[in-house]
Amino acid sequence: MMETGALNLRNVLxxxxxxxxxxxxxxxxxxxxxxxxxxxxxxxxxxAFGGRRHAYLMATLSRSALIVGMAISVMLSFRAGLFNIGGEGQLVAGGLAAGLIAILLPGPPLVVLAAAIAGAMLAGAAWALLAGVLQLYMGVPLLVGSLLLNYPIRYIGSYLVAHPFRDVPSGMVQSYLVPQATWFAYFPGTRLDIGILFTLTATAFALVYSYGTLHGYHTRLNGLSADFARTVGLPVRRLTLQTLAISGAIAGLVGAIAVFGIHHRYIDGMLVQPLYAWTGIIAVLLVGMVPWAVPISGFFFAAVQTGAAGMERAAGVPKEIALVIQAVIILFVASRVSGALSSRAGRGDGDA
Structure with a gap:
């Protein structure tokens, strides 16, 4: 009992x-x-939490819907040992596909909305699968391939909304508005749209998938040791592609949430400049890829960003302090990862 208490204390300190x-x-x-x-x-x-009718809390929840969604996407691939850091590109692919499908596809609003969301998830999955194919069949490490794929889709999106699909009268580099009937509704009396329900659904899926499915167990086993997973006969290549597809699909869904819930169009840089994907990575690493803790971590980072804006309004403190806080957390995460790697290497040397 004392030993367990000491172990818990070592984990908490x-x-x-x-x-x-x-x-x-x-x-x-x-x-x-x-x-x-x-x-x-x-x-x-x-x-972060105040305002009239808790308006700022609604803003925090709205931002956390995107950060948590990207964190869930990252967590699923990281737990499988797949360092997919191309979430930004998959997010952009999803948002771009959602916006263009909603603009171009005729039909009833619900059908258009469903098709756009499905198209966004397919686009995100396809962009993630491309990184997996580059690794498995062309020898490009996933860490490198997924990172590099962030750039071409950004430039493709910039071109499309700057030229063929640009809303010229707006004077901005952005697409036309999606049909108003496809916009996500707000919760009564708030400025929070129902897009957060999609994030909650993705979170619930990730928890069930990680803790309650055989496929989730296999991917976790692959993350702990790909060599062992291969030795016991698991289809590592298929697991890799399936996991990347799921991860990319969730990132694409987040892009659709941003289009239909916040911006109502695709705007050049709208998914890149707020650093949703990179903040999601930090949120996942901060809690050690523990699935149930990821939403809490994502909400924390959203509160830091909206709270920093509140400090600027109330006390004249530059809101860039939020970036400083994130930098401090990154240093902490880096030290933990470095320590874990050093410890693992030490155990390996001892076993040898």
């Missing part, structure tokens, strides 16, 4: 130390810029 470390750095930054700490913290809280 690093997290407590990290929270204190981040808090001390934020406090130092506030003092450095000469901001009133009390007003800044109050502004942060109000900016």
């Amino acid at each position: 690093p997290w407590l130390w990290t929270v204190l470390w981040i808090a001390s750095i934020v406090l130092a930054l506030l003092l450095f810029v000469g901001a009133p700490v009390g007003e800044a913290l109050s502004g942060f809280w109000q900016g």
Whole structure:
């Protein structure tokens, strides 16, 4: 019993130390810029969770729908040992496909919406599968291939909304509006759209898939040791492609949520500049790829970003402090990953 308690304490202490470390750095930054700490913290809280009729909380939830969705996408591939960091490209592919299908496809609004969402998921899955094919059949490491594939789809999207599908009268580099009847409805009395329900559905799917399905168990086994999975007869190649397709499909779904719930069109850079995909990666690594903790981590990062805007309004603290906080967390995550790799290498040397 004492040994178990000591083990739990060893697991908790690093997290407590990290929270204190981040808090001390934020406090130092506030003092450095000469901001009133009390007003800044109050502004942060109000900016993340307050507002009239909790308007800022709705904004946090809206942002978290995209961050959590991308985090779920990343988590499924990372747990399978597939370092798919092409979520940004898969997100863009999904958003672009959703916007163009809704503009071009005639028919009843619900049919158009369903077709656009399905097309977005297929586009995201196809872009992820391309990275898998490059690794399995052409020897391009997934880490490299998925990263490089982020760029061509961004440029393809930029070209399409800058030329053939540009809404010229708007004066912006963006597509035409999707039909208003396909826009996601808001929850009554709020500015939060029902797109978050799609994220919740994807989260529930990921939890059931990870903890309650044989395929999820096989992918986890492949993530722990691909050589062992191959030795016991698991179809590693097929698992790789299937997992990447699922991961990419969820990223594509997130792109559709952004189109129909927030922007109502595809705007050049709308899915890239907010760093949804990269924030999702940080959120997953912060909680060690534990499925049930990923939504909490994603919501935390959304609150940091909206809360930082509240600090700027209330106390004049630059909202870029949110990026500093994320940088601090990245350093923590990097130290944990480095420590884990060093420990694994040490055990390997000892076994030898």
